[in-house]
Amino acid sequence: MILVLCVLLIGSVPISYGVASSSFANDQVVDAHLGARYQVTAKAFPGPPALTPRGADRSPVMRRVRGSWTAPNGAPRSGDLMVELSPGGPDAVKIWVDRDGVRQPAPRSLADLLFVAILNGIALELGFVVAALLVYVAARFVLDRGRDRDWEHDWRRLAGVGTEA
Template sequence: MGPSGGRAARFWRWLHPGRNPLSRPGDRLQARLFVVLLLLVLLAVPVAASVGSETYAGRMEVAERDADAKHRATAVLLADAPVSMGVGELETTPVRARWQTPDGTTRTGEVAAYRGSTTGSRIPVWLDDEGNLTTPPVTTAAAATDGVSVGISVWLAVAGVCAAVFAAVHGVLHRLRLAQWARDWARVEREWTRH
């Protein structure tokens, strides 16, 4: 039997101690706990996929509403954007600009422009139905990314909790085994000193 067969056999014996006289109750408990937690992690896959799918569907509804309620426009800068950037500042800065609303009204306000942009630069912006600046609409790619991210996060959370439970139980059992080992050695030492 090759090395991988040996490892597989050892793993199977660890997972299923059976009636081995050398296996302790803690070994059986740990093996059963591992199987239960592994099943929970596997059962979490469809649950995580369902949660991710629901998130995707919700974000797609927002994307559809945004597509109807948000309009692309172009703002023209009325001033130069500052060039210098301090520590911790963003690459963009608010600059006074002018744009036209969907009904043709001209509005002015501050838009985010890259540092160093000059007067007259054209900046793409998004407007709501009233012509106010708003955030860009949710895209289908962003909705898909959110759905996948949430699904993976849910699965990782379940897997992490299961791993933490297994590690905690393993740690407790390991300390109990060491304590039993120390008691057994102390008993053997007393018997050896008598002879």
């Protein structure tokens, strides 16, 4: 039983690797599909003066302001921007847009893609380990019950209890 479980767990490693590789490749395809993204500089319009330059943990506090930018196709665009809350405020913010200048999320970094792929592989491997442990515990439980029943039957037979029938 232990040997079978070990073989199953060892065999699950290539499967987990395959899932991680597939996840990585799929994420790259999704990013490539969304790929026509361009980084442009948007001019932030001045807002009201900032009251607090930093959060309690000294991290920058962000606020929404209006801004304008030029799309890669040359069309002027405007919209809301998230900028750091500071007395002067930034004049320019880097944003990601598509060919028509519509805001898009920034592309994921290679580190982000690898992190997700590795987590998928680890999660699958943990699933195999948990499943193998559950099978092992269930098999031990069933076998121990049968062994205890046989043991009890043999003791009764030796003691002469229940053998008169």
